[in-house]
């Protein structure tokens with residue numbers, strides 16, 4: 127997924143000499159590793175971005191989990207379970223990367239559970255019919271891939287390595303989603319209507335996953351300079367649209383944008399102005415599923431308390447036995 | 452919960468390579484978590500987990516003192532000994 131709500135980073139109290147030497151390393155395409163010197167703002171920006179990204183992977187399991195027990199076949203159920211398990215894994219790779227910056231996973235996770243930390247707003251929309259499982263894989267994972275491929279070359283080593291692992295797995299997610307869409311779009315008229323309905327609801331939120339337009343994005347510059355981020359929001363969004371429109375045409379489905387049109391001159395698709403007000407409402411916590419998602423995460427954490435306690439008690443007992451022996 | 456670093460050998464003949472970390476209450480749980488997290492797609496045939504606090508590492512600040520002297524010991528490299536073309540197979 128991507129990061130949302132990043133504030134502008136300030137350079138802090140780091141000395142100009144150190145900052146300059148650091149920038150030289152970045153400009154030379156050197157990767158920064160955990161114990162290297164880094165500006166405070168670089169560290170803070172990364173912790174925020176990587177942890178938000180991790181939270182998004184974790185919360186991202188929930189919309190699809192809605193369909194596990196009602197998947198139309200056993201094969202689809204197994205595929206969906208495997209996909210959701212991957213997303214949990216992505217969250218863990220990312221928490222692991224963020225921990226190398228000195229932030230504990232416990233703290234990050236508590237910030238998610240308390241509602242203090244943000245995650246991608248796309249997961250605050252409901253999955254209303256089975257075709258949503260398809261549309262999520264195709265469009266949401268598809269948009270995530272655009273962002274994540276770009277992040278494979280990010281300047282912080284552990285983040286970059288986590289992204290490489292994640293990207294290897296994402297392609298399966300997108301393809302299984304598109305596979306569902308093919309089945310639905312070529313099914314009965316009712317099934318095709320479900321596929322169209324899922325596309326109608328998922329399209330605009332997917333485009334918003336790339337974040338605000340470059341002209342309104344205040345935090346991008348410093349992140350670009352430090353090569354945390356390597357492509358602009360608008361460039362990635364355009365790339366996604368260009369890749370996705372022909373896929374929708376192949377399905378025989380209509381993208382819900384009457385201004386969507388291939389532009390011979392630019393070689394890209396033109397599209398309507400994005401209406402951001404709705405997204406800002408969702409970010410503020412007023413989306414259709416914000417509360418439901420937070421409740422589900424908190425319940426899962428609380429219900430797992432006895433497992434954590436039992437594991438700790440067992441480890442302690444083993445340790446004591448060893449000391450006695 | 453403790454932090455464990457995870458190393459995976461992709462296949463026989465290769466060395467174990469660091470892939471990331473897991474949290475676990477003991478080594479056995481670390482091993483199981485590492486298996487679930489890092490080998491879902493046949494990425495390996497052997498796993499090492501190491502308590503992170505047990506790793507001793509060099510300090511990036513000592514990089515110059517540790518590694519740079521090699522640069523002025525170029526006589527360690529074969530190219531330091533050029534021969535006439537007549538000399539073959541060496």
Ligand SMILES: [Fe+2]
Nearest residue numbers: 127183213216
């Ligand atoms: Fe993911």
Ligand SMILES: [Fe+2]
Nearest residue numbers: 213267296299
């Ligand atoms: Fe995914």
